[in-house]
Amino acid sequence: MADKTNAKRLTDSELSVFCTQIAMLLRSGISVTEGLSIMVEDSENTEGRAILKTALDHCELGEPLSSGLRASGAFPEYLLNMTAIGEESGRLDEVMDALSSYYEREDALHEAVRSAVRYPLVMIVMMAVVMGVLMTRVLPVFNEVFLQLGTELSGVSLSILRAGQALSRYSVLLVVLAAVVAAALLWLNKTAAGRAFRLKYFSSRVLGSRRLADKIGSARFASGMSLMLSSGLDTDKSLEMVSRLVDSPLVRKKIARCQELIGEGQNFADALVNAGLFTGVYARMVTVGYKTGSADAVMKNLADRYQEEIDTQVSRTVSLIEPTLVAVFSVLVGFILLSVMLPLMGIMSSIG
DSSP states (O other), X not given: OOOOOOOOOOOHHHHHHXXXXXXXXXXXXXXXXXHHHHHHHHOOOHHHHHHHHHHHHHHHTTOOHHHHHHHHTOSOHHHHHHHHXXXXXXXXXXXXXXXXXXXXXXXXXXXXXXXXXHHHHHHXXXXXXXXXXXXXXXXXXXXXXXXXXXXXXXXXXXXXXXXXXXXXXXXXXXXXXXXXXXXXXXXXXXXXXXXXXXXXXXXXXXXXXXXXXXXHHHHHXXXXXXXXXXXXXXXXXXXXXXXXXXXXXXXXXXXXXXXXXXXTTOOHHHHHHHTTSSOHHHHHHHHHHHHHTOHHHHHHHHHHHHHHHHHXXXXXXHHHHHXXXXXXXXXXXXXXXXXXXXXXXXXXXXXX
8 A cells, every 4th residue: 555645744733642642552552553543533533534544554454653654644754764763673652752742842943933923923914904094094084174174185194195095006916915925925834945945034034033043943953862862863863864854054054063073083962062053051961961871861951941942032022022013003103193183183273
């Protein structure tokens, strides 16, 4: 059975839940085939049941779990490779448990990035809509009032009115432009090429600083290394596989430099530090972890610490953006209304 299910890739959250369930079943002494059968029966989602059923069909033919998951077409290559490693080493339950933690952290990272971008975008869209209504609907009403009083808008208010008339005149073009922007955003988020382009040119700027983007890359590196080392892989193989997971070009360069230093005879911990992957207290933690044989636990600890730092920085960024956008919005709306109301009040007082 070589045919694949036309299923979409599972999200990080769904992958974490799946790995947790497999790990629990294996630790309970239940075989992979029986465990998948139980999961198929318990699944309430039609698409999820089809994915599990495909994997189950392959496992019932005597194929390993990794082959069944690959046939479903819903799992990333990284999970498939790690599952195969777990099967070969006889530590599939430990690998699945580590994968669950890894994808849970990945989901938290993605949510942190989404939180940093989502709120400002919503506020900007709302500001644009309200400003558009003021310029195209409210100001023409005030202009009619001025004309009835024997005068017309002037100065700044007249310029804003003309801008609103231009918006109305080219509204179709603006709708097309908005659709193009929406399509570009989907491309940046839903395709591999788009994500690579976004990471290279926009991520550090949108998120507020290069530092935050580097922290995300370091968190992903530490999380991946923790998983690799706890799965029994040697440091060379672990670095090779983790380099495929990291999106940050800077972190990839550091990994490549680390591999070069190891090839030159440096030990794993010194190579990580000298390549700039870890600095300060984190570097000392890695060195101690390597000497005590607990490098995987230290990497997991570092991944958790990076996640906390990312969450803190994102929360701080959002908390600064919110009042700033509200203040800018209030000033713009107030400026437009005052540019109309003050001349109107002057005319009304002269009439009185």
